[in-house]
Amino acid sequence: DAEITQSPRHKITETGRQVTLACHQTWNHNNMFWYRQDLGHGLRLIHYSYGVQDTNKGEVSDGYSVSRSNTEDLPLTLESAASSQTSVYFCASSATGSGANVLTFGAGSRLTVL
Amino acid sequence: AQSVTQPDIHITVSEGASLELRCNYSYGATPYLFWYVQSPGQGLQLLLKYFSGDTLVQGIKGFEAEFKRSQSSFNLRKPSVHWSDAAEYFCAGAVYGKLTFGQGTILTVHP
Numbered sequence: 203d204a205e206i207t208q209s210p211r212h213k214i215t216e217t218g219r220q221v222t223l224a225c226h227q228t229w230n231h232n233n234m235f236w237y238r239q240d241l242g243h244g245l246r247l248i249h250y251s252y253g254v255q256d257t258n259k260g261e262v263s264d265g266y267s268v269s270r271s272n273t274e275d276l277p278l279t280l281e282s283a284a285s286s287q288t289s290v291y292f293c294a295s296s297a298t299g300s301g302a303n304v305l306t307f308g309a310g311s312r313l314t315v316l
Numbered sequence: 317a318q319s320v321t322q323p324d325i326h327i328t329v330s331e332g333a334s335l336e337l338r339c340n341y342s343y344g345a346t347p348y349l350f351w352y353v354q355s356p357g358q359g360l361q362l363l364l365k366y367f368s369g370d371t372l373v374q375g376i377k378g379f380e381a382e383f384k385r386s387q388s389s390f391n392l393r394k395p396s397v398h399w400s401d402a403a404e405y406f407c408a409g410a411v412y413g414k415l416t417f418g419q420g421t422i423l424t425v426h427p
Contacts, residue, residue, distance in 0.1 A: 233413045242325075244406055244417035245360075252413070260414070292359065296413050303348040303367075303410040307360045 204229040208293050208308040216316055221280040223311045225293030233296040234276040235305065236260075236268065238289040245292060251276055252298075283315045318343050320409045322418035329397050330426045337392040337421050339407030347409035347416075349390040351381055354420075355403045363405075366390060377401070399425045
């Protein structure tokens, strides 16, 4: 079965370290998204990609970067982790055309920055 | 700016009672609208979606939602709540595949 996998599921890091969260999907979806979830804010869009070599900033992109070198993967990098980036991160993907707005979500990655 | 608002942060109902969770949206045009449910420590599961057509949409687990253009609302309903429905519920609007989420409503179900 097709799936979307996030790793690691839990990570603790220190302020200033670089952190990369992986997202891998086997749906063959062109569209991929990264959201963060914080209490009282719901989910907020960090970055998104509509295809290989395409990346776009979302609502809360400062301090984050992504790259899309193939269809399956959209890793999220925190260049210098800050305590404000402690959150749960969700990756999602969707097809193009009529299915573009129906997202499939990963299980989430909980990041703690000390 | 696009926004989705869920006015109720926390709702408590008794098992077997009816449920309505409110959602209002603000977009330049009618977006695609969704309701997701999230159980503790889990990812998001799609309950139902509205694209166009019939304004009353049926979803999984006995949920339904009604789109009202005049009120910019997309409220979620269930006639009889089960204890297993306790979770956090998110309303979302989408344009070009980018979802904007409401803040979420936590549902507690009393036996």
